[in-house]
Amino acid sequence: MSVAFTKEESFETASETLLPDRPVSAHPNLVTQAGFAALEAEMETARVAYAAANLIEDVNEKRRQAATPLRDLRYLSARIRTAQIMPEPASLAAVAFGSTVTFARDDGRVQTYRIVGEDEADPKAGTISHVSPVAAALMGKAVGDVVTVAGHELDVVKLG
Incomplete structure (x- = not known):
């Protein structure tokens, strides 16, 4: 060599x-x-x-x-x-970090996600990052509120 x-x-x-x-x-x-x-x-x-x-x-x-x-x-x-x-959400009145939120999409799909940190987010496992467009739009919203993300409406139907 x-x-x-x-x-x-x-x-x-x-x-x-x-x-x-x-x-x-x-x-x-x-x-x-x-x-x-x-x-x-x-x-x-x-x-x-x-x-x-x-x-x-x-x-x-x-x-x-x-x-x-x-x-x-x-x-x-x-x-x-x-x-x-971050502490667990103190209330179920509005979407916050750590909340589990169920929303209905305008195409009829109903999805449930927990809002978590970036490193722990895994949409397939039911978690999304707090900085994702969906989570950012849902923060502070209550059951019955409607938000628009990428041209699609999301209707908050449950917080838990």
Whole structure:
């Protein structure tokens, strides 16, 4: 193996392991208590993965294996540091952070979502981010109120 090949391989490996940081939202980092616990659990998982990667003897493989957990550790550290744990909604009178809201769309669909932090949002699991267009439009609304999102009407039918 030539020296040139070794250097090229090392350069390629190094460029593979320089992962860009995960983008951090400019919005306030509001989280539920469960969302904060999930961030902490993800942080521990990333720590374990990073520690395991550092046990690898081959330098290039160590870099490859450590890149993702290291990036996740930077992201999760920032999110945990800036997290604002929000209390459960005090009232069911209006949509608030942490509320579960059911609304009817103008196409006849009825949907229910809980409004949560950005990192814990998963629409397929019934949660949406407080900064999503739907959640932003529903904040402060009460049962019977109608909002328009992307040209579609949403009628608040239940808070719970």
